[in-house]
Amino acid sequence: MNVLERLRGGLVVSCQPVDGGPMDRPEIVAAMAQAAVAGGAAALRIEGVENLRATRPVVEVPIIGIVKRDLPDSPVRITPTIxxxxxxxxxxxxxxxxxxTARPRPxxxxxxxxxxxxxGVLAMTDCAEPDDGRAALSGGAAIIGTTLSGYTAETATDDDAPDLALIGRFQALGGFVMAEGRFNTPELARQAILAGADAVTVGSALTRLEVVTGWFADAIRRPR
Incomplete structure (x- = not known):
């Protein structure tokens, strides 16, 4: 079974702890990854070369690797260089x-x-708009994702719901469609599949304990 078939219809867990937090260590990321696989993850998304090196030996599922950088002269953060x-x-x-995206980067x-x-590996393109997906597919990308919808100047919104409409537009382009970005409940993940996604990536709701704890703490403190 090829990599895409292993992902199809499955959950991808993005094991990205809060930067600089107490869980931001390669051995903990690797443990998160093992726990995610034990829970049924079909694949993993791992940020950082050291985290990837720690994770690769302890799991057999496909891994999507990224590097995040904060650059002084570009808004692009995800794998900005060759x-x-x-x-x-x-x-x-x-x-x-x-x-x-078409934004400048090194x-x-x-x-x-x-x-x-x-x-010799597959490329996943993190997109914000349909034109990003078209350009990626024309260049040979295997996966187009909705990852950056809502996170660029052109797509910024106050709505914290995921972009289900973009999933449908990507499905019409062909290729393998990854739903990613604000799919933070099981029901939203299910809606992504119903909208035409081939797989769904979930990150913060599963692997950022500080973030999820904040959701509950804020709800409890909300005025009655």
């Missing part, structure tokens, strides 16, 4: 995800996509 993509491939990623998005494909 070198980042190559490092993830060397660390054992089955899939490398990168920012597929290396052109098409060059990053080409480097991922040249490295």
């Amino acid at each position: 070198a980042d993509a190559q490092a993830l491939i060397a660390a054992g990623a089955d899939i490398v995800a990168y920012d597929g 290396d052109d998005r098409d060059a990053i996509l080409a480097a991922i494909r040249a490295g």
Whole structure:
């Protein structure tokens, strides 16, 4: 069974602890990943080369690797350079995800996509709009994701609901569609599949204890 078939109809768990938090350590990320697989995750999304190196030996499911950087001259954070993509491939990623928007970054998005494909792994394009998906598929990306909808200047919104409409628009383009971004309940994940997603990625609601604790604490403190 190929990598995409292993993902199809499944849950991808993004094991990304809060940056600098007490769980932000490679051995803990690897343990999160093992727990997610034990719970039924079909694949994992792991940020950072060291975290990927720690996780790869202890799980058998496909891993989507990313590197996040805060750059002084670009809003792009997800795998912004060819070198980042190559490092993830060397660390054992089955899939490398990168920012597929048209925003400027150190290396052109098409060059990053080409480097991922040249490295012999699948490319996932984190998109914000339909044009991002079209460009990615034309360049040979295997997966297009709704990851960045709501997180770019052009798509920013006060609505904290996931972009179900974009899933349908991506499905019409063809290719493998990953629902990602604010799918923080089981029901929303199910809605993503019903809207046409091939798989769903969930992160904060599963692996960021500080964030989820805040949701409950805020609800309890809310005025009656």
